[in-house]
Amino acid sequence: MFSVLVTGSNGQVGSEIKELSPDYPYKFFFTDKKELDITKLQDIEKFIVQNDIDAIINCAAYTAVDRAESEKERADEINHLAVQNLAKLSKEFSIKLIHISTDYVFDGTNHKPYTEKDATNPQNIYAKSKLDGEHAMIKANPHNSIIIRTSWVYSYYGVNFVKTMLRLGKEKGSLNVIFDQVGTPTYAKDLARTILEILPKIENEKVEVYNYTNEGVLSWYDFAKEIMKMAKLxxxxxxxxxxxxxxxxxxxxxxxxxxxxxxxxxxxxxxxxKDGLDDCLRRLGERR
Structure with a gap:
């Protein structure tokens, strides 16, 4: 049976993959840093050999964007060097690798949607560490492997903007939310399903980069307004x-x-x- 290693499986995307996994004909290995430290090359190699891994979905990431400014080495270790390890071993053992990256690799000065070919220009430590991870993977060039850039991820699991807004919306009479940052939320369940659906279809000589978010365009302010509206707060x-x-x-x-x-x-x-948000709020028992 086709064996899939999911790293960072307790994060938002990893948790959604875990929930969806019974619907797919793969043998899954779900790990977090306690079961597998991906910053250690030998640990990954041992795991790959012992479990005969055919594909890796790397959901592990350092995502504390502001804290990364003072924890540069830690962000680099997880978002760059660990990806380099996974890419190197994927190449060596002919393993498919799907790695999740971020919209933050761009500087945000565009006025039309970013394509995969647009020039990158990270503006913070987190973003630079993620781009360095992309570059390391592209340099190692494991066959049949892809990078998926996504944005504004939220989920039934973990800590995220939707859950924060729901909590604060019940505690406070008003909230100030930024309206001049524009993009698209990504419901982790939709991304997880897409990853599992495309996994058997990935065939490429060189590492390919893809963008994935939900459809639509809005600001954080618009997003917060819709959360309150759907939850009737x-x-x-x-x-x-x-x-x-x-x-x-x-x-x-x-x-x-x-x-x-x-x-x-x-x-x-x-x-x-909005369809992703609706589903998430229903699962959280917050749709009114």
């Missing part, structure tokens, strides 16, 4: 500019990603962002 959302909410790490103002490549290559149908 009375909390008022006030639009503010990024300058009014300073953070340690600089974020892109515009990070809309073009999905035409993944749709045309794999025949992927991508749900609208």
């Amino acid at each position: 009375t909390c008022k959302i006030n639009p503010i500019e990024t300058a009014e909410y300073p953070t340690a790490a600089k974020r892109p103002h515009y990070s809309l990603l073009s999905k035409s490549k993944i749709k045309s290559t794999f025949g992927v149908t991508i749900p609208y962002w």
